[in-house]
Amino acid sequence: MTPLRFTHLALLLAASPPLAAADAPPDVAGSIGQMVFGLAVVIGLLLTGLWLIKRLSVARGAMTGLKVLGAAPVGPRERVVLVEIAGKVLVLGVTSASVNTLHTLSADEAAGLVGSDPGKAAGDFPGWLKRAMERRNDAR
Template sequence: MTVLRFIPLVLLLAASPPLTAAEAPPDVAGSIGQMVFGLAVVIGLLLAGLWLIKRLSVARGALTGLKVLGAVPVGPRERVVLVEIAGKVLVLGVTSASVRTLHILSADESANLVGPGDPGKAGGDFPGWLRRAMERRNDAR
């Protein structure tokens, strides 16, 4: 008689439709795996884009022909910078608030800046040149 008690339960289970995909319990491991894979793809695309931008970008100053020859600090936030552009050499005073042109040299005058330690390189003795130029300026007054 005990077997007869379970017959309605067996018939009920047999008559119920099977579980569909929407009713199936979620696969947590598969979901996490998909999420990690998607994140890796997005990070990979970002890194590839950054690398491509770096490779295709033009170097700073290369387009304009600007070349920094030397710099000398004259204060905590001030410096004098020697810059070559279009065959001329500019002596610039650079502060945290502004940049001013102090002097413009031609290519002939800039050749005098070659120091004994750096033959053939303009700006080799820039601190010495600046000192001499300041002395000449003070003597002229």
């Protein structure tokens, strides 16, 4: 190589800006802050989406006037459920394969079994069920 080419190469290297980004240590606090902010935005969007889905969705099979008054498990996948509909209370046997009507009560007969809160059984529903099953067995 000729000395003129060395001079030309030296001038080019001197005129180029220094590589400060590669030489400087990374800003750890700034990058952690940016990561936490991004994570907070994503979690906020997820929670907002879930809230909107819950707020705008309609329950499948929901009927007005249908209330589940109480339930008692009788096996691993079997339950006896009290359901109020149209002024009557149905005692239903619910399994994984079917739902059967076991008994029908009037609303005043069921008033002693269930309280005013339709989501909770306030009375002695499991005791009533046991007595009803014993009466049924004694009748046979």
